[in-house]
Structure formats: structure tokens, C-alpha cells
Amino acid sequence: MAKYIIKRVLLAVVTLWLIATITFILMNMVPGGPFLAEKAPSEATLKALNEKYGLDKPLIVQYGNYMSRLLRGDMGPSIKQRGRTVNQIISNGFKVSARVGGISVLVAVLIGITLGSIAAMNRSKWIDNVIIVVSTCGIAVPSFVVSTVLMIVFSVKLKLLPTYGLSSPLHYIMPVMALSFYPTAYITRLMRSSMLEVLGQDYMRTARAKGLSQFKMLFKHALRNAILPVVTYLGPLLAYTLTGSFVVEKIFTIPGLGNDFISSITNRDYTLIMGTTIFLAALIVTMNLMVDIAYKLIDPRIKLK
Amino acid sequence: MTKEKNPLSLQLDVSDFLPADSEEKQSLVVMRKSVSFWRDGMRRFKRNKIAMVSFAVIIIIMIFAFIGPVIYPYSYEQQIRGSENLAPMEYSEQELELMAQGQSVFPHFLGTDSLGRDIMIRLMMGSRVSLLVGIVASALVLLIGSLYGAIAGYFGGKVDLVMMRIVDIIYTVPDILIIILLMVTLKYPLENLANNVPGFSWINTIGVGLICIFIVFALLYWVGMARIVRSQILTLKEQEFVTAAKALGASHGRIIRKHLLTNCMGALIVTTTLQIPSSIFTESFLSFIGIGVAAPMPSLGSMASQAISGITSYPHRLLAPAIMISLIILSFNLIGDGLRDAFDPKLKD
Amino acid sequence: MGNTLVDIKNLRVSFFTPAGEVKALNDVSIKMEEGEVLGIVGESGSGKSVTAYSLMGLIPYPGRIVGGTIDFNGHRINDMSEAEMRAIRGNEVSIIFQDPMTSLNPVYTIGNQIMEVILLHTDKNKEQAYERAVELLTLVGINEPAKRMKQYPHELSGGMRQRVMIAIALACEPKLLIADEPTTALDVTIQAQILELMMELKQKIGMSIIMITHDLGIVANMCQKIAVMYGGKVVECGTADEIFYNPRHEYTKGLLRSIPRLTDKEHRKLIPIEGTPVDMLNPPAGCPFAPRCNSCMKICLGRMPEYTDLSETHYSACWLLQKEEFERRGQGA
Numbered sequence: 001m002a003k004y005i006i007k008r009v010l011l012a013v014v015t016l017w018l019i020a021t022i023t024f025i026l027m028n029m030v031p032g033g034p035f036l037a038e039k040a041p042s043e044a045t046l047k048a049l050n051e052k053y054g055l056d057k058p059l060i061v062q063y064g065n066y067m068s069r070l071l072r073g074d075m076g077p078s079i080k081q082r083g084r085t086v087n088q089i090i091s092n093g094f095k096v097s098a099r100v101g102g103i104s105v106l107v108a109v110l111i112g113i114t115l116g117s118i119a120a121m122n123r124s125k126w127i128d129n130v131i132i133v134v135s136t137c138g139i140a141v142p143s144f145v146v147s148t149v150l151m152i153v154f155s156v157k158l159k160l161l162p163t164y165g166l167s168s169p170l171h172y173i174m175p176v177m178a179l180s181f182y183p184t185a186y187i188t189r190l191m192r193s194s195m196l197e198v199l200g201q202d203y204m205r206t207a208r209a210k211g212l213s214q215f216k217m218l219f220k221h222a223l224r225n226a227i228l229p230v231v232t233y234l235g236p237l238l239a240y241t242l243t244g245s246f247v248v249e250k251i252f253t254i255p256g257l258g259n260d261f262i263s264s265i266t267n268r269d270y271t272l273i274m275g276t277t278i279f280l281a282a283l284i285v286t287m288n289l290m291v292d293i294a295y296k297l298i299d300p301r302i303k304l305k
Numbered sequence: 306m307t308k309e310k311n312p313l314s315l316q317l318d319v320s321d322f323l324p325a326d327s328e329e330k331q332s333l334v335v336m337r338k339s340v341s342f343w344r345d346g347m348r349r350f351k352r353n354k355i356a357m358v359s360f361a362v363i364i365i366i367m368i369f370a371f372i373g374p375v376i377y378p379y380s381y382e383q384q385i386r387g388s389e390n391l392a393p394m395e396y397s398e399q400e401l402e403l404m405a406q407g408q409s410v411f412p413h414f415l416g417t418d419s420l421g422r423d424i425m426i427r428l429m430m431g432s433r434v435s436l437l438v439g440i441v442a443s444a445l446v447l448l449i450g451s452l453y454g455a456i457a458g459y460f461g462g463k464v465d466l467v468m469m470r471i472v473d474i475i476y477t478v479p480d481i482l483i484i485i486l487l488m489v490t491l492k493y494p495l496e497n498l499a500n501n502v503p504g505f506s507w508i509n510t511i512g513v514g515l516i517c518i519f520i521v522f523a524l525l526y527w528v529g530m531a532r533i534v535r536s537q538i539l540t541l542k543e544q545e546f547v548t549a550a551k552a553l554g555a556s557h558g559r560i561i562r563k564h565l566l567t568n569c570m571g572a573l574i575v576t577t578t579l580q581i582p583s584s585i586f587t588e589s590f591l592s593f594i595g596i597g598v599a600a601p602m603p604s605l606g607s608m609a610s611q612a613i614s615g616i617t618s619y620p621h622r623l624l625a626p627a628i629m630i631s632l633i634i635l636s637f638n639l640i641g642d643g644l645r646d647a648f649d650p651k652l653k654d
Numbered sequence: 655m656g657n658t659l660v661d662i663k664n665l666r667v668s669f670f671t672p673a674g675e676v677k678a679l680n681d682v683s684i685k686m687e688e689g690e691v692l693g694i695v696g697e698s699g700s701g702k703s704v705t706a707y708s709l710m711g712l713i714p715y716p717g718r719i720v721g722g723t724i725d726f727n728g729h730r731i732n733d734m735s736e737a738e739m740r741a742i743r744g745n746e747v748s749i750i751f752q753d754p755m756t757s758l759n760p761v762y763t764i765g766n767q768i769m770e771v772i773l774l775h776t777d778k779n780k781e782q783a784y785e786r787a788v789e790l791l792t793l794v795g796i797n798e799p800a801k802r803m804k805q806y807p808h809e810l811s812g813g814m815r816q817r818v819m820i821a822i823a824l825a826c827e828p829k830l831l832i833a834d835e836p837t838t839a840l841d842v843t844i845q846a847q848i849l850e851l852m853m854e855l856k857q858k859i860g861m862s863i864i865m866i867t868h869d870l871g872i873v874a875n876m877c878q879k880i881a882v883m884y885g886g887k888v889v890e891c892g893t894a895d896e897i898f899y900n901p902r903h904e905y906t907k908g909l910l911r912s913i914p915r916l917t918d919k920e921h922r923k924l925i926p927i928e929g930t931p932v933d934m935l936n937p938p939a940g941c942p943f944a945p946r947c948n949s950c951m952k953i954c955l956g957r958m959p960e961y962t963d964l965s966e967t968h969y970s971a972c973w974l975l976q977k978e979e980f981e982r983r984g985q986g987a
Contacts, residue, residue, distance in 0.1 A: 015477045022483070026490040123715075136642075140635035142586055144593045144609055145627040152620045202756040208712060209751075210771045210822065211743035220770075224761050243481040246594055251613065262594050265489055273489065277482050284479040300761055300806040322951050322977050 005293060012285045019281045023274050024066055028059065075275035080267045086275035093257035094279075096166065097249065100256065101241045104176045108183035108237065113230060115184075116191020117223070120199060131188060138185025143244045147178035147251040164253035171252075178248045183237050187230055195226040231295050235288035242280055346571070349647035356643025359636040366633060370432035378411045379423040381430040382601040389421040393621060415625050418611065427603040428625055434604045435585045435633055438515065442522040442584035447577045449523060450530025457531070458538030469535065475528045484587065487521045488514075488596045514598035518588055526580070533576055537569045571648035579641035582634040589630050605630040658725075659830060659862050660686040660709065665722035667704050667713060676934045678704045678717060680886040686879065688829070691856065691863045693873030693894075695909070696883035699931055702866045705883070706832045708732075709864075710747055711739040727829050745775040748823035752835040754815035758807035764791075765803030768822050775826045790821040793858075795851060813844035817851070824855060831856075832864045837872070849876060870913050874898060879967070882906045885932040885942025887958075892968030902962075903970045905943045941973065949974055 057065075069076065075086035119131040154161040154174060162171050198204065199222060207221045245258035253259070257276065264272035350356060374381070391397060393416045400410045415424035457468040495513045498505045541547060541564065550560050591597035592606030605626040612622035667679040679701045686692045694702040707713050709724060711731060724731040727746055731739070751757040758767060768787040772778055778786060784803070791799035794817040807815055816836060823831055833852065837845035853876060856863055865877055873880050874894060881891040882905065890903035901907045908927040929946035938944060944954040954973050962975035 011473060011477065015474050018474060019478060019483070023486060026486055136638065137631075137635060140582070140638055141627075141631045142589050142593075142606075142634075144590070144606070145631060148609065148613060148616065148623050149627065152616060152623070156617050156620070202751055202753060203759040205712065205714075206751065206757045206819070206822070207759070209710060209743055209749045211740040211745055211774060212770070213740060221759050221762075225759070239479050239481070242479075243590070247590065250594065261485075265485065266595055268489075273486065277486055281479050281482055284482075285477055288477060298761075300808070322953060322973070322980075324949070324951055 004296065008289050008292060012289050015285055016278075016282055020067065020070055020278055021063075023277055024063055027270050027274055028062075070278065075278070076271050078264075078269055078272050080264070080269040080272070086272055089260055089272060090257060090275060090279050093255065093260045096254060097242075097245050097256035097258055100166070100172065100175050100179065100248075100254065101238075101245055103172065104179035105183070105234075105237060105241055107176060108180040108187055109230065109234075111180075112184045112187025113191050113227065115188040117195050117218070117226070119188070119192040120195030120226075121218070123196065128192075131192070135185040135188040135192075138181060139189065141181065142247075143178055143182060144247045144251065146181045147174070147248050150174045150178055151251065166254055175248050175252045175254060178251075179241060179244050182244070183240060187233065187237075190229055190233060191226065194229045195222060198222050198226040201225070228295065228299055231291065231298060235284070235291045238287045239284045242284065346648040350643055353643040353647065356640050356647075359639035359643070362632065362636045363640065366432055366629075366636070367436060370429050370436055373429040374426060374433070377426050377429065379426045381422065381426050381603055383422060385417065385421040385423070389417060390419055390615075390619070391416040392619075415621065416619070418622065419615070424608075424622060424625060427608060428605075428629060431603045431605040431608050431626055432629055432633065434515070434598055434602065435588060435630065438518055438522075438588040439581040439585040439633075439637065441519055442526065442588075443577050443580040445519060445523040446527045446530050446580050446584075447573065450527035451534045451573060453527065454531035454534030455538060458535040458542070461539075465535070469532075472528045472531055475525060476532070478525070480525050481587070481590070483525060484521045484591065485594075485596060487524070488517045488591060491517045491520065512599055512602050514592075514596075514602070518591065518597065522584055522587075526584070530576055530580070533572055534569065537572050538565060541565050541568050571645075574648060575641060575645040578637065578644050582637040582641070585630070585634055585637070657688050658685060659688045659690070659727055660684065660692075660864075661723075661725040662705070662709070663723045663725075665705070665708060665724060666720045667701075667708055667717055668720050669717040671716060671935075674935055677937060678886055678934060679708070680937070682722070682883075682886070682888055684881050684888060684891070686862065686864070689860065689862055690879055691865060691877045693865045693867065693877030693880040694883060695867060695870060695873055695880060697868055697931055699934060700883040701886040702883050703834055706749065706834055706864055706866055709832065710743055710749060711736070712743075712749075741775075744771045744823075744828075745826045746828055747830040747832065748826070748828045749832040749834060750816070750819045750823050750836045753839045754812055754819050755839065757819055758815055760807055762806075763803065764805055764807065764810070764818050768803075768818070768825060771822055771825045786825070787821070790825055791818070793824070793855070794818070794821045795847075796821075812840050813848065816840060816844075816848055820848075820851065820855070824859065824861075827859050828861055830862045830864065832866070834866045835868070836865075838867070838869075845872075852876075870909060882909070885937060886934065887942060887971065889943065889972070890968075890970035892965070892970075896965065896968040900964075900968070902964055902968075902975055903943075903972045904947045904949055904974065906970075908946075941971070951977075 073087070075090070077083075077085050078089060081089065115131050115135070119128045122128045151163060151174065155163045161174050162168070163174075166172065166175075204217065204221060207217045212221070242258070245256060246262050247258070248254070249256045249258040250262050257280075260272065261276045261280075263269075264276060379385070385397075395416060396404065396410060396412070404410050415428065417423055418427070453468065453472075457465045457472075492513055495516055499507075499513065547560055547564050550564055555563070588597055588604065589606035589609075592604035593610045595607070595610065597606055598604040608626040609623055609630075612619065612626070616623055662682060662684045665679050665682045666677070669676040669678055682701065682705055684692070684694075684705065694705060696702045704713065704717070708719060709726060709731065711734070713719065719732050722732075726742075729738075729742065734742075758764075765784070765787055768790060769780070769783040772783040772786050773780070776783075787803060788799045791802055796802055796814060796817050802810070802814075802818075807818075810818065820836075831852075836852070837848050840848065849872060852863065855861075863876075865873060867873060877894055879892070880894055880897045881888045882897065882903065883889065884905050890897065890901065890906045892900075897906060898910065901910055905927070908925070911925040912927060914924060927946055932938065932942045932945075938955065940956045940958055941947070941954045944950045947954065951973055959971045959973045959976055961969045961971050962979060963969045964975070
């Protein structure tokens with residue numbers, strides 16, 4: 001097990017280093033450096049700016065500085081939002097995004113597992129068919145469609161829910177629904193097929209032959225096994241939630257990290273793009289790592305080396 | 306022994322106790338016809354009503370997207386002055402005047418946008434972009450992924466180890482982030498290339514945005530395919546039927562063609578088909594956040610994005626691309642599911 | 655003769671698949687006394703496992719009983735509710751499955767899975783159940799039982815797991831143990847150990863056993879009574895001696911010709927049964943074995959033969975026997 005963890009951590013470190021390097025290279029590929037997009041700075045200002053950010057030094061030195069700052073967790077100042085550092089922007093935005101995202105993940109996992117299990121246990125009955133149809137449609141609808149349709153229905157037509165911000169619990173309903181729609185549908189399908197497979201396993205027959213009740217068979221013997229594929233989906237789910245938040249936060253005007261990221265792209269705020277990318281990548285890579293290790297811990301079949 | 310006196314008589318006849326010949330015996334043995342993998346798979350696929358309906362839907366959308374614009378009288382970038390913000394089937398004052406003069410004016414089935422562009426034609430072009438992205442990107446993924454995976458699987462050992470470590474790393478890279486990063490930065494060099502270097506002007510005809518999308522998809526999305534192909538080849542190599550074929554003296558070529566490839570094919574087809582909707586999904590997402598296909602070329606995602614500001618007054622502008630994109634993705638998903646059920650039940654997740 | 659423990663009468667079980675109704679059991683009748691070891695022999699798809707499963711109410715989806723009755727230990731199994739069945743399963747009748755590798759839940763410890771059934775069917779508390787589980791593991795010949803209790807199924811070998819399955823099956827001292835090809839998935843040396851263990855435990859606990867197998871060698875050693883099944887029917891049933899020394903059905907004869915014997919002269923050739931098993935989706939109207947039978951007659955193809963009683967314990971369904979009787983009575987008349 002220790003060997004496995006070490007291997008995975010090393011892999012994660014390499015990945016992060018790679019992402020940081022790629023980010024650096026790509027940012028340097030933009031012709032004229034990060035300040036060109038601004039309204040034509042004078043030669044002198046440009047020089048001053050370049051000096052300030054160390055952009056006049058050779059690339060390799062810049063790279064070294066950049067990496068060493070990164071290791072200290074310093075992502076530098078934002079180019080476009082004067083007086084704010086990338087760290088500040090990220091930490092403010094992330095608090096908001098993490099709340100919405102966390103609730104969405106929870107909702108998706110709970111509803112998905114429940115619906116998937118219900119469908120599997122009522123195989124080929126009407127409720128199974130309804131769940132299959134809804135979840136199949138669910139994975140075909142992009143989050144921006146869900147968000148906007150929700151907005152049309154609940155805000156524009158019914159005038160039930162507020163359209164922007166996060167000032168009350170009521171404000172959370174639509175963003176969370178929009179963000180958890182796709183993963184709920186996906187987990188439902190995953191859980192259904194996994195549950196069906198488990199229900200057909202020999203050990204379920206053994207459990208039944210022991211005289212166990214339906215309840216005990218389901219909650220003790222089936223669920224623990226059927227849930228394993230869902231655990232492996234948690235990594236991708238997190239990545240989805242993060243990228244989904246770009247869209248959802250934009251539509252519902254939520255001051256989260258996703259919104260910052262999108263505006264940093266449209267504003268060409270390169271340090272912020274870099275910082276956010278690296279931060280989110282680190283988050284995803286770390287979470288994936290934790291999920292994988294958790295998976296090994298849950299499933300005793302995997303040999304603990 | 307006379308049959309009239311037979312005490313056991315259940316209308317039995319002595320002739321019943323005559324030995325049966327082998328033909329009579331054979332008539333009882335119902336043998337199912339053996340069919341080839343392909344014919345069997347296609348038969349199952351054709352029987353799948355949902356998949357066939359989805360297939361028909363995709364064909365209709367393709368006609369809509371690729372043939373529609375040819376016969377449609379408006380163009381996607383044409384801004385008709387005075388015809389801004391028309392509701393579906395509504396005519397502007399000028400157009401009404403023209404019609405009063407006896408000229409025929411083609412109706413705006415879905416109205417026009419705030420710049421006076423016909424939404425129907427933009428929907429056609431947007432669907433075209435989505436389909437193109439989906440199909441070309443999947444073809445790239447299939448090509449790169451299967452080649453890479455097959456090489457790693459065949460050679461095994463150290464080659465495999467190094468190649469798969471690379472795949473592992475790319476796999477852990479959060480794809481959307483890198484795609485966004487690449488799209489943001491690739492744009493300038495590509496535009497530069499298209500405008501200044503002779504021989505690259507074709508980039509402009511396809512559009513820098515689309516090229517960017519193809520490049521980044523080709524760079525990142527093949528790893529899933531590579532993993533699937535490699536693992537298939539690895540397990541197939543070890544299977545008894547391959548050993549049996551070897552023992553029977555089959556050549557390597559025959560084993561690869563007859564046993565490895567045919568058994569991989571199902572997985573390849575299914576994965577490629579399911580890659581299409583996932584690429585379309587990503588493209589629409591990118592266009593929605595404003596970094597996909599460049600204006601004025603419409604994409605379903607960018608159309609939806611532009612429609613948000615007028616969501617209260619013109620919800621149909623949003624619903625049209627939204628429904629179209631969902632329909633395309635749903636149909637491809639269902640076709641993929643149908644193919645998987647037909648060709649590769651093992652893959653069923 | 656003891657009391658009747660199992661009485662299956664005219665049992666019909668069908669699986670309603672999308673391709674059509676598969677008649678897995680077609681008029682099966684088996685009777686067994688307390689303390690007996692009954693062997694059910696037949697090839698794959700002959701219905702031997704389904705017979706055992708229906709006895710426990712374990713027929714898998716989409717199968718169900720469409721006719722006949724099953725009596726077990728004073729219960730009318732086919733009239734019982736699921737809740738009533740649960741009280742019997744694992745308690746009065748338990749089962750060991752073919753593949754010990756997949757029959758234990760991979761995510762729970764051995765101890766947990768044995769104690770589960772004890773806690774379910776007895777009033778024992780956790781400590782008592784634990785002690786009983788350790789006792790059972792000792793009983794089935796597992797060394798270091800306390801250590802095994804904490805291990806997961808994948809940490810044990812196939813033979814060990816089958817012993818654990820037996821421990822689970824015996825936890826509540828059942829009246830009847832059904833062994834569904836308990837040794838097919840095991841090494842030959844382990845097979846012998848497991849069978850020996852089962853016979854030993856039978857003596858200790860005093861239960862009856864239904865042994866389902868395609869291995870005639872196993873039934874010869876263990877069983878007093880043997881039912882030979884083919885195509886969803888019991889084609890011949892009798893004591894072990896009757897079946898082995900006086901087989902009357904052509905299928906039984908074929909089976910016996912296809913296995914080697916120690917008493918054989920050096921060069922006796924094994925004779926396989928030609929052809930393939932019946933397609934249960936389109937079963938023939940007559941005797942299911944007719945297409946493969948060397949003595950097949952015209953009548954065999956169209957009509958199912960009735961049972962002919964050959965002794966008090968021995969009966970078989972074959973037109974040849976009917977023909978013999980027919981001729982004998984014809985001569986007598």
C-alpha cells in the first residue's frame with residue numbers, strides 16, 4: 001500500500017510539474033507577452049512593467065523564478081485587477097465555488113445512488129424504464145442548457161427563484177440543480193448497471209440462501225459492492241463540477257472561481273489564467289489521488305502491498 | 306401379440322417400436338444457424354428500435370446541417386438591416402413592403418437575432434460545426450489512440466511501461482483546463498500562420514477556432530482510446546483461442562487479423578461512437594464560455610451564450626440551439642449504446 | 655425407511671426469456687427420506703440445479719414454478735411466502751454452490767459472513783455467534799480459525815473458501831444440505847477432501863444431503879439414491895447399486911459407458927455419447943434423449959414415455975422398457 005501511495009504521489013507531482021511547465025510555455029507563446037492585449041502601453045511603461053514582473057530576463061531564469069514562487073504558493077499579482085493578488089482572488093472565489101460545488105456533488109451522489117438502486121431492483125418495470133429514459137436524456141443535456149432552461153422556467157415564467165447571486169438559501173437551488181443535473185444522471189446509470197451486475201453475483205445468491213431479508217441483502221451485501229464504481233467516478237465528478245461551475249457561475253452571476261476564470265480568459269488576464277489553471281489542476285489531481293487511495297481502502301480485494 | 310388386445314393400449318402401434326432412422330432423429334435437433342460476428346452484430350443493432358430511430362435523427366440533422374444551408378436563401382453572416390429581433394415567422398416592415406409589391410420574401414422560421422441575422426441558418430451552421438467537431442475529433446482520437454494503444458499492447462515490456470506512464474500522466478491532467486489554456490494561447494500563432502505564411506491560408510477557411518479544437522482534442526483525448534485498445538490487445542493475446550490458434554499453426558498475421566482485430570473492433574466502434582457526443586459536449590461548452598469557434602461562424606454553444614442576454618423576451622433563441630445540441634448528443638449516445646449492446650456486451654458499464 | 659423429507663411431485667419450472675419459454679423442468683418427481691444422500695446426475699442444462707434451487711425458493715429471474723408441488727420437512731414450499739421461506743433458508747435447508755471463488759461476498763470478512771447466518775436464525779448474541787463460528791471453522795478443518803475469521807475471501811484458497819461455505823451452510827444444523835457441484839471448481843485432491851468432509855459432517859450432524867453433480871464417480875461413493883436427469887426430466891431413478899449395476903435407461907447406460915473404471919480390462923474403449931444436449935427453447939415432443947439415442951424408435955420422437963417401475967426403488971422413463979412390458983403382457987395374454 002505504501003508503495004502504491006508513493007507511486008501515485010510521484011505521478012501526481014510529475015503531472016503538476018508538467019502542467020505548470022506547459023502553462024508557462026504557453027503563456028510565453030502569446031506574442032508580445034502578457035501586456036500586449038492592454039491598450040497599447042508606451043514603450044517606457046512596457047519596459048517598466050516587464051522589469052517589474054521580471055519579464056526582461058532570459059526565459060530559463062524566468063522559469064526558475066516562476067517555479068520557485070509557485071512552490072512557495074505565490075502566484076503573483078493579477079494583471080487586470082489592480083492591487084489584488086492571484087492568491088486573493090482564488091481564495092475568495094474558491095470559498096464560494098466550493099460551497100455550491102460541494103452541495104452539488106453531495107446531491108448528485110445521493111440522488112444518483114438512490115435512483116440507480118431503485119431502477120436496478122425494479123428491473124424492466126415501469127419505474128426502471130422511467131429512470132432509464134430520464135437519466136439517458138440527462139447525460140445528453142449540457143449544463144448551460146439546464147441552467148438557462150431552469151432560469152426561463154423558474155425565474156422568468158414562474159418568478160419563483162432569484163436569478164443571480166447567492167445571498168439566501170433560495171439562491172442555491174438553481175445553481176445546484178444545474179450543476180448536479182448531469183452527474184446525477186450519470187451516477188444513476190452507473191449505479192444501475194453496477195447494481196444489476198452485483199445482484200447477479202453468486203454471493204448475492206448465497207446471501208439469499210442464508211435467508212436474509214431484502215433489506216439486509218440490499219444494504220449490507222449489494223450496496224457496498226455496487227458503490228465501488230461510483231467511488232471511482234468521484235474524481236471525474238469533481239473535475240466536471242469545477243468546469244461546470246464556469247458556466248453555471250457565469251449564468252447565475254455567482255462570484256466564484258469559475259466566474260473569475262471565465263472573465264480572466266475574456267480579459268486576457270494571463271497571471272490569473274495561469275494561477276487558476278494551476279490551482280484547479282492541483283485540486284483535481286489531489287482529489288483524484290485521494291479517491292484512488294480511498295478506493296483501495298474500501299475494496300479489500302485489492303492486495304495491500 | 307395383437308394390437309387389439311393390448312392392455313397397455315394408448316393407441317400404440319407395433320410400427321411405433323420400429324427403430325427410427327437417423328434422418329428422423331436429425332429432424333428433431335434444432336440447430337441455430339451460425340452467423341458471423343459482423344452479421345450477428347448488425348442484425349442485433351438493426352433490431353434495436355431506439356438506436357435505429359436515433360440513427361435516422363442523426364441523418365436528418367446531417368441533411369439539415371450540410372444540405373440545408375446550400376438551398377437556404379439567407380447566409381449565416383448576412384445582417385439584414387431593419388429585420389433585427391424578429392419573432393419566428395415575423396416579417397419586418399421592409400419585408401412586408403416588398404411583399405406588398407408582389408415580391409416573395411423567404412420567411413424567418415426562427416426569427417432573427419439582434420444583428421438581423423436569420424436564426425434558422427445559424428442553427429444549421431451551428432449544427433454543422435458541432436457534427437464536424439464530433440466526427441473529425443473522434444476520427445483523430447481513433448487514429449492516434451488505437452495506434453498508440455496497439456503498439457504498447459503488442460510490444461509489451463519496457464516499451465509498454467514507458468508508453469503507458471505517459472498515458473497515465475496525460476490521463477491525470479484535467480482536460481478542460483488544458484484545452485482552455487491551449488485554445489487561449491494557440492489562437493495567435495495559428496492566426497499568424499494563416500495570415501502570414503503562404504500555404505496555410507486554408508486555416509482561415511476552416512476557422513482558427515475549429516483547428517484549435519481539433520488540435521487540443523487530438524493532443525488530449527486519445528488516451529482513453531489508447532488504454533482501451535491496449536488492455537483489449539493485452540487480454541486477447543493471452544486468451545485460449547489465441548493459444549489454440551497458435552497451437553493449430555496459424556500465422557501471426559492470421560492471429561492478428563482473425564482473432565485480435567475482430568475482437569477489438571467492437572470496442573473500437575463503440576468507443577469511437579461514444580467519443581463523438583463527448584467531443585460535441587466539450588465544443589459547445591467552449592463556445593458557450595466564449596473561446597470556441599470564432600465569430601461570425603456560429604456554434605450551438607455560442608448561439609446559446611448570445612441568447613442569454615435576451616432570455617426574458619426571446620427564449621426561443623436559446624431553446625433552439627439548446628434542443629438541437631441535446632438532440633445530437635442524445636442520438637449519438639443512443640447509437641453508441643445500441644452498438645455496444647450489439648457488438649460488445651462485455652463493455653457494458 | 656425413515657420419514658419422507660423431500661417430496662417433489664410433477665414439478666414444472668419455466669424461464670420466461672425474451673426468446674420464449676424455456677421449460678427447464680418438465681414434470682420432475684423426486685422423493686427422498688431423512689438421512690439419505692441423494693445424488694442428482696446430469697449434464698449442463700439438464701435441470702439438476704434448478705431442481706435444487708426450487709426446493710429453496712431460489713429460482714433466479716425470469717424463472718418460476720408453473721406446476722407441481724414441493725414438500726419439504728412438513729412445509730409446502732411452493733405455497734410459502736417469501737418471508738416464510740426466509741425462515742427456512744440457511745436454517746432447515748442450506749446450500750453450497752459450485753464456485754467458492756465467487757460465492758462469498760468479497761468485501762466482508764469470513765467471520766462476518768458466518769456470524770451473519772447464526773445471528774439471523776438463532777438467539778445467540780455476538781460473542782456466542784463468534785464462538786460458534788470459530789467452532790464451525792474448526793469443524794470444517796480450517797486451521798487457525800481465529801485468524802481466518804478476520805480475513806477476506808480473496809486471502810483464502812479455493813478449497814478453504816469451499817470449507818467456509820460449508821461452515822456457513824452448517825451453521826444452523828440444517829435438516830438438508832444441498833451441494834450444487836461443490837467440487838467442480840476445485841483441484842482433484844481438494845475435491846476428495848471436501849467430499850470426505852461432507853460425509854464426515856453428515857455422520858456428526860445427521861443431516862440429509864442432495865448432491866448435484868455431473869461426476870458419476872462422486873455419486874457412486876456417496877449416494878444411496880441416484881436420480882439421473884436429462885432435458886428437464888428425471889429419466890431414471892434408483893439406488894446406487896441399481897443405477898450402476900442395472901442401468902435401464904439408454905442415457906444412463908451411455909453415461910456409464912463414457913467413464914473409465916478401475917476394474918476395466920486394459921483396452922476397454924470409452925464410448926462418448928454422440929450429439930449435443932437438447933435445445934431447451936425448442937424441446938422435442940417426445941423423449942428428450944431420442945435424437946442422441948442409439949436405440950431410438952419412431953415412437954420416441956413423438957411421445958414422452960411413462961415411467962416403468964423396475965423395483966420398489968427403481969424406475970425409468972424409456973419406451974424400450976414400455977416395449978418390453980408390452981411384449982411380456984402381450985405374451986401373457
